[in-house]
Amino acid sequence: MRILYVEDEKFLAEAVIHLLKKERINVDHAADGEEGLKLALKPNYDVIVLDIMLPKMSGLDILKTVRHRGIKTPIIMLSALNEVEDKVRGLDFGADDYLAKPFKSIELIARIKALVRRPALSEAKVLNFEDLKLNLTNRTLNGVELTDKEARIFEMLIKTPGSAITKEQILAYVWGSEVEFEENYVEVYISYLRKKLKSLKSKVEIKTIRNLGYKLCSKN
Amino acid sequence: MRILYVEDEKFLAEAVIHLLKKERINVDHAADGEEGLKLALKPNYDVIVLDIMLPKMSGLDILKTVRHRGIKTPIIMLSALNEVEDKVRGLDFGADDYLAKPFKSIELIARIKALVRRPALSEAKVLNFEDLKLNLTNRTLNGVELTDKEARIFEMLIKTPGSAITKEQILAYVWGSEVEFEENYVEVYISYLRKKLKSLKSKVEIKTIRNLGYKLCSKN
DNA sequence: ACTAAGTTTTAAGGTTGATTTAATTTGTGT
DNA sequence: ACACAAATTAAATCAACCTTAAAACTTAGT
Numbered sequence: 487m488r489i490l491y492v493e494d495e496k497f498l499a500e501a502v503i504h505l506l507k508k509e510r511i512n513v514d515h516a517a518d519g520e521e522g523l524k525l526a527l528k529p530n531y532d533v534i535v536l537d538i539m540l541p542k543m544s545g546l547d548i549l550k551t552v553r554h555r556g557i558k559t560p561i562i563m564l565s566a567l568n569e570v571e572d573k574v575r576g577l578d579f580g581a582d583d584y585l586a587k588p589f590k591s592i593e594l595i596a597r598i599k600a601l602v603r604r605p606a607l608s609e610a611k612v613l614n615f616e617d618l619k620l621n622l623t624n625r626t627l628n629g630v631e632l633t634d635k636e637a638r639i640f641e642m643l644i645k646t647p648g649s650a651i652t653k654e655q656i657l658a659y660v661w662g663s664e665v666e667f668e669e670n671y672v673e674v675y676i677s678y679l680r681k682k683l684k685s686l687k688s689k690v691e692i693k694t695i696r697n698l699g700y701k702l703c704s705k706n
Numbered sequence: 707m708r709i710l711y712v713e714d715e716k717f718l719a720e721a722v723i724h725l726l727k728k729e730r731i732n733v734d735h736a737a738d739g740e741e742g743l744k745l746a747l748k749p750n751y752d753v754i755v756l757d758i759m760l761p762k763m764s765g766l767d768i769l770k771t772v773r774h775r776g777i778k779t780p781i782i783m784l785s786a787l788n789e790v791e792d793k794v795r796g797l798d799f800g801a802d803d804y805l806a807k808p809f810k811s812i813e814l815i816a817r818i819k820a821l822v823r824r825p826a827l828s829e830a831k832v833l834n835f836e837d838l839k840l841n842l843t844n845r846t847l848n849g850v851e852l853t854d855k856e857a858r859i860f861e862m863l864i865k866t867p868g869s870a871i872t873k874e875q876i877l878a879y880v881w882g883s884e885v886e887f888e889e890n891y892v893e894v895y896i897s898y899l900r901k902k903l904k905s906l907k908s909k910v911e912i913k914t915i916r917n918l919g920y921k922l923c924s925k926n
Numbered sequence: 927a928c929t930a931a932g933t934t935t936t937a938a939g940g941t942t943g944a945t946t947t948a949a950t951t952t953g954t955g956t
Numbered sequence: 957a958c959a960c961a962a963a964t965t966a967a968a969t970c971a972a973c974c975t976t977a978a979a980a981c982t983t984a985g986t
Contacts, residue, residue, distance in 0.1 A: 634916065677962095895934095
């Protein structure tokens, strides 16, 4: 599990990070709002923890921007002021939980885990469309193995059957928004996926919509 | 046999530990709730004994957290108050037994032994997959001896034949929360397990799924 | 307490295969 | 037919993973 923790109080941050690591939670830390936002837009995190009062850009602004971009990662807000105001505003803007400072680390850990609740060891995450079955637990498409990037792109496609997704959306989700945008990345991987669909003799194909993006649909 | 005993009353704790040691039971002792939880999450104990009233974190909270993590170690709750309330709540949260204070040490010892004997009686701990038979009672894989860590990792793999498990999951289950995260531990042990599978000429192999984890599957 | 055997941790170097890069070819709409 | 978008391919790169061996622990036996 990997989380992003945006916190400017150096001493507190260090203590919390230490405890999170002991819990096997990987932590990226940002010490101000701008860096926090930059990292928050990467598609790497299971949970984002945002202090509200931050240099350069407030936690609430990060929250707003992230949600505005359509990123659904669970977010926990922290506030030094136990003000109902902040709490209400945070939850309004799409935060998932709220914790007043000072808090016990164990409390934060519990809330992080509550938000993630990963599926039990055995249950597989499977997505279906027509004759296709994408298994994200062992990263196979009808038995054929996919690489990390292939699987994430196909996950996007299969989650929105019918409607198209743009290359920008794919880049944002799979590569994160910090990368130099190279649309060719997407083209290369779409090509790999098509090759695999062909080898599966699937009835489904990835259709190009010029100047827009791609969508999954039945042949003919 | 190794147990964890979480108890803040120093004098009582010393007396009980002394008697347990006479019984050749190895005891780790924690004097407050936080330390208790930390130790309880290690996968080292045959039984955990939790006082309910503790500094920093109550025994009930430890119990809840431990069970929430899927740890099945038998747990005995101790309460200074002979309150039905506590008893009921403890058992609800997944405790295996309950003992009211004051208790006689011999009583505690009897209950610990009762709990340890239990699984041996009911379940023959054998897990199968293809041509492999993992015996957890004597820790052998088709007759070949495994070390503790090897056996625990292989147990995870064989319990989820279809799907992959991540290094994080393995670290959490086998090493518990105490270690600074070292993925190389897992890699080393996977390597040892592969060597043993090879020497068994098994049809089964451990497959790496890059950036995800490992799974067990038939060759070819 | 000392020794020996077995297990786990540490660390370094080697290998592999997914990803990136880049050049070329194919396709599409006007 | 033209211009531009998208597809394809193969080679280069780089991070993830593997292996090994030695050091550091543990445990049990004398």
